[in-house]
Amino acid sequence: MSVENPADLAVVGAGPAGLSAAVTAAETGLRVVLVDAGTQTGGQYWRHPDERHLDAFADPEHTGHHHWEHYRGLRDRLRRQVETGGVVHRAGRQVWRIDREAGGGFLMRTTAVTGMDAAAAVDRAIRAERVVLAPGAYDRQLPVPGWTLPGVMAAGGVQAMLKANQVAAGRRAVVAGTGPFLLSVAAGLARAGVEVVAVCEANALSRWAATPLRALQEPGKLIEGVGYATTFVRERIPLRTRTIVTSVAGEGRVTGATIARVDAAGRVRPGTERALDVDLVAFGWGFTPQIELVVGAGAETRIDVDGSLVAVVDGDQRTSVPGLYAAGEATGIGGAVQSCAEGELAALAVAVDAGLAVPMASARRLRRRIARGRSFAVGMHRASPVPEQWATWLRDDTLVCRCEEVPVSAVRDTVTDLAADDARDVRVTARPGMGMCQGRVCGFALSCLVERETGRPRRAADVEPLVRRPIGTPLRVADLAELADRPDPADALDPAEVSDQADVSDPADLSPRKERS
Secondary structure (H helix, E strand, O other): OOOOOOEEEEEEOOOHHHHHHHHHHHHOOOOEEEEEOOOOOOOOOOOOOOHHHHHHOOOOOOOOOOOHHHHHHHHHHHHHHHHHOOEEEEEOEEEEEEEEEOOOOEEEEEEEOOOOOOOOHHHOEEEEEEEEEOOOEEEOOOOOOOOOOOOEEEHHHHHHHHHHHOOOOOOEEEEEEOOOHHHHHHHHHHHOOOEEEEEEEOOOHHHHHHOHHHHHOOHHHHHHHHHHHHHHHHHOOOEEEOEEEEEEEOOOOOOEEEEEEEOOOOOEOOOOOEEEOOOEEEEEOOEEEOOHHHHHOOOOEEEOOOOOEEEOOOOOOEOOOOOEEEOHHHHOOOOHHHHHHHHHHHHHHHHHHOOOOOOHHHHHHHHHHHHHHHHHHHHHHHHOOOOOOHHHHOOOOOEEEOOOOEEHHHHHHHHHOOOOOOHHHHHHHHOOOOOOOOOOOOHHHHHHHHHHHHOOOOOHHHHHHHHOOOOOOOOOHHHHHHHHHOOOOOOEOOHHHHHHHOOOOOOOOOOOOOOOO
């Protein structure tokens, strides 16, 4: 399935949402192409050792995973569909641009994740009548003094090393931030033999008391929590609430960290500072949806309860762009079970919009599952927010943007002295978010700092410019040169034109929406 052989559906991402969407759609009879940056399926959540060399690892591939049997079922279903031609799996490739074509459908341009792109030019572009975006999310970062030292890692990165390589990133660790994910990472480190000297949760556990019914809607999460508690007791891991890492120390690498108690708003309580001897600091402040392709395609977005920019979807995962659907973390951080349900529902919506019959009972079940999951996610985010006063932890010389080495003082000066009134103005003036990562690391912190300095609440329109990129992923210049050397295979519309023409419907069921010409 390529430019010359269009697919019925293209799915971007092979994590919980994308994998569920691809196999469900193929089983309804649709011709599917699945594109993913990973060389094997599972995404970050089901990241696991190289399946070709499992005998080289001490522990089985499911070590440290939840819902592994469900993943194995999805993986087996995908293999059957690949063998029968229902799915073409493009592994190790990433989509760098999506355009809506004038005659309908979409054109996606892809590139190899690593090395030279060995794919034929005609296979680097994919045409599809419809697209499901399930790109997942990545770790949200907040700066503190010393956060650029080797040995400071995102909690998700620490866990990825444990899952994929069965390697611990340090010997003595502190895990800090907010949310249940801290417990998972700390437990994984402890099982790997790392001494976890403290888990620092910035919020009080009593915040969960405000949403007890939401927690009861997800009994599986409660069972996971009991498992983590058992590990903490067995390994004697101290859990310190309303406690943060205020700074990281070291010359050339991490040798220590300072922790302190904070009040309900997140202000440090003087006199509560304490030094820890550690060589690993794992920060977990939640996750940022990977929304670049959604924004690039012109789909409507909103600010979610946790402050993330997410795609606006209707009751069946349709975005504001006809033929474009979103599932998983791109619609709001909710976890793997939620993502699987959204991916499956999106696939059923695609099938209905393509004129196929689907089991309506399954659609209703999925909607109920998604509603429960979203309710739990709202409660989780409200119980584990980024502290309101986190910016007070920073010094003027603390780097906000590590790529361009932009300190906090430069951001503040741009607002106060140059009258910048949104994150985009600050970005083009002081250059945070203009380096190699293009704001993926510092974007959330930058937008929060600008909101604090200007007193103006963040809106989706303010955050979108930080993630809107004509080229959505790193790309070789040679790939662009090849496009210039041959005719463009599509007469594509500008994403802004698509956005101006589209709206979001709110169907009560899986009723097909008429495509617009």
